[in-house]
Amino acid sequence: MPEKKYVSIFLEGRKIKVPEGYTVIEALWDTGHDIKRGVGCLSGLCGACAIAYLEPGGKRVKFGLGCQTIVKEGMNITVMPFFPSRTAHYKISQMEKPIEKLKEIYPELYMCQSCGFCSVACPEWINVSKVMSFLKDGEYEKATEMMLDCILCGLCASRCPRGIAPQIISLFVQRAIEKERPLPENLKKRLAELEDLKYEELWAEILKMDENRLKEFCENERKERV
Amino acid sequence: MYPEQLLENISLLDKTRDFRLNESFPALSEEKKKDLLETFHPDFKSAAFRTLRVGVNKGDRTVHEIADLLEAFSSFDYKEIDFENPDIETDVLVLGGGGAGITAALFAESAGAKVVLATKLRLGNSNTIMALGGMQASVDEKDSPVKHFADTMVAGQFKSRKELVRVMVDDGPRIVKWLLELGVNFDRDENGNLLTKRAGGSSAPRILSIGDYTGLNIIKILKDEIRNRENIEILEFSPAIELTTNEFGECNGAVLFDLERKRFFLVKAKAVVLATGGSGRLHIQGFQTSNNFGATGDAIVLAYRAGARLEGLDSFQYHPTGIVYPDHMVGVLITEAIRSLGAHLVNSKGERFVNELETRDVVSAAMIRECEEGRGVKTPSGRVGVWLDTPVLTLKHGKGFLMKKFPALYRMFKRVKIDIEKRPLLVYPTLHYQNGGVLIDEKGETTVKNLFVAGEAAGGIHGKNRLMGNSLLDIFVFGRRAGLAAARRRYKDAGKQTLKHVDRYYNELRNLRITTVAKTPRIFQEFIVVK
Secondary structure (H helix, E strand, O other): OOOOOEEEEEEOOEEEEEEOOOEHHHHHHHOOOOOOOOOOOOOOOOOOOEEEEEOOOOOOOEEEEOOOOEOOOOOEEEEOOOOOOOOOOOOHHHOOOHHHHHHHHOHHHHHOOOOOHHHHHOOOOOOHHHHHHHHHOOOHHHHHHHHOOOOOOOHHHHHOOOOOOHHHHHHHHHHHHHHHOOOOHHHHHHHHHHHOOOOHHHHHHHHHOOHHHHHHHHHHHHHOOO | OOOHHHHHHHHHHHHHHHHHHOOOOOOOOHHHHHHHHHHHOHHHOHHHEEEOOOOOOOOOEEEHHHHHHHOOEOOOOHHHOOOOOOOEEEEEEEEOOOHHHHHHHHHHHHOOOOEEEEOOOOOOOOOHHHOOOOEEOOOOOOOOHHHHHHHHHHHOOOOOOHHHHHHHHHHHHHHHHHHHHHOOOOOEOOOOOEOOEOOOOOOOOOEEOOOOOHHHHHHHHHHHHHOOOOOEEEEOOOOEEEEEEOOOOOEEEEEEEEOOOOEEEEEEEEEEEEOOOOOHHHOHHHOOEOOOOOOOOHHHHHHHHOOOOEEOOOOEEEEEEEEOOOHHHOOOEOOOHHHHOOOEEEOOOOOEOOOOOOOHHHHHHHHHHHHHOOOOEEOOOOOEEEEEEOHHHHHHHOOOHHHHHOHHHHHHHHOOOOOOOOOOEEEEEEEEEEOOEEEOOOOOEOOOOOEEEOHHHEEOOOOOOOOOOHHHHHHHHHHHHHHHHHHHHHHOOOOOOEOHHHHHHHHHHHHOOOOOOOEOOOOOOOOOOOO
16 A cells, blocks of 8 residues: 555645545545535536635636545635525516517626636636627527536636626526427427327237237337337 | 556557457357356346345345345434424425426426425436436337337336336427427427437437536526426425324325434425435445435435335446546546447457447446456556547547547546547446336335335336436436326325334334444445545
8 A cells, every 4th residue: 555645735724634636525525524515426517516726826716626626735725615696587488489588587698798707717618708798699509509518516607797697697598599499390290199199009008918928029119220 | 647557558558459440349149148247247246135134125135235224223313303393394395306306396386286395415416417418208200109118128128117118208208398398408400300319229219418418408407497486495405314104104294304404304295206316325336336426325215114115126237437547537427429439448458358339237247357357457546447448439530539529528538637539548337327216106106105206216117227318218207297196195184294114114123133333314425535
């Protein structure tokens, strides 16, 4: 067993030694922080473990995810499991043309001055500032495409000098533009078949089959590969 | 960045790449497959299993970790709870804040019920967000629900309950419509049709996806929807630690534990939907897991003590390609699509050892064989794995192919300074999915009245092996069914809340002289950093 090496870090202001190679979350656990708030999937996807940190010699604060960031000697870290973000209330299923209501629902979008602070903070490396520009210009598809990787960690909102929450606004847009699209034809056809109870007789038959008959039926059904 | 000892082995890999590119690796015969599975697949490792000594499923075979979970007492002392005065009364109590729980809550509310949703972590923190690949639903013209049914039954080795599979595949297209109407933006083709992709074990293209982040985007939208509903109260960081039953043994609420205040509170409900997911964090047979921090099998403990029947807990799915290095990414899954496109699995000698397109269980078994027989690659922290040679795809399809095809994956490893176009990934089979669970009927109800289960916690749907993309479908189908059926129970009297079922269960344990230090539900696995 190789000898354990340690690094000194500042964890929420306290100087403490933890084994080398730990993630921020592991360092917190190791030092007795019983945290549940900032922990979720442990694979960098759920956005529960946002952190801010300063590296030794670094000039500005950086941002990341606690489960994906390895502690380094002299790092100064705090956990930000939550940041207040304004969420509007709306019933999208009852709205005729929801995208037209964007201005009404999230007027703060148009206060964005494209300073770019949000993009710097994003742990998913999304150019959030660009997303905001697209949203302001009505390029909703492009904005949505870029935000598919968003994990709702809220770090962009925490950096916005105008107090805007890009992750929440773009989520409304993502939903609103989907509502504009017609129901897919292939889905419509299948739904019509189901409405006509096209498979009902076959189901009745299938449910009555004994195991051998069922096996034979399923193998047959699968033979014809589409 | 890989350390020296791994780089050395990688250079061996680089040398055999050209040869491997043109090597054809035959599929195994049925007989050899069977032999490989029985020798190396964890589901066949008899020393890892035992029979349950208590409860409804007495005599059934399951892994030690699950048996330990069930043959145990709770660490909580419920004496201080006043069962006459619940802290909250509601129509429907939903336990679990993943895809199944949120769906159940939304449908129960739509049906007019007052809903409380309690979850262990943050709303949405679940395995649903990690479902990257997609969701099965038969929407393609040449496909049909019956074909979907046949694929599912064959994958599950005919151990699935056919009536459950039938409702799952039949509801599939309707669930897609519901999701679209909520604003879920599934990928479409140039004609506006839903884009369908192929998955292993499926006889038609049936996978719907949203880029390579399907589950994440659905959860984001469901979260946005649920916070706009007036009659749903959400309680975060409040895991359920016991169900309550009335004098007839029907479920009528739960004891929750506020993780931050560290105190109990009692919720009374006309019906309960249990949707707290699977059990990957029990690290069954010592396997690493892809599961989220909270997946500790609480549902099966709670339901079993209340008298619900379990099914299929002798079978788990091990995803062949979970990351082994770097340490903080252990268990992160690499999509199957990489292997379908031709990435090789290579041992420490630089040789391939299995046709990479075999089913998940066969590939996993072959990987375990390589490692047990000394042809695995060891990491500095002592883990063992084999290489998933991604650079072979660069060789085959040209530079930039992986970056374009798998942007999320490429970026994920770029962050740790591993360029998957140039360097392979070290992988090992990873505990991924609990194939069985609490047995349900078509309504989502268990053998205990007014107790519904949906999602990974439920049993009877996937038999011995789950088809890729079916879990993302089943959470919505049975979440909806459970939510609607639970809402209909709101007109009757819930009766008095008791823990008599727990007393009975404890008596059974004591009569058998079962003593144990294990306390369940586990809620969180005690965290041990292994380096």
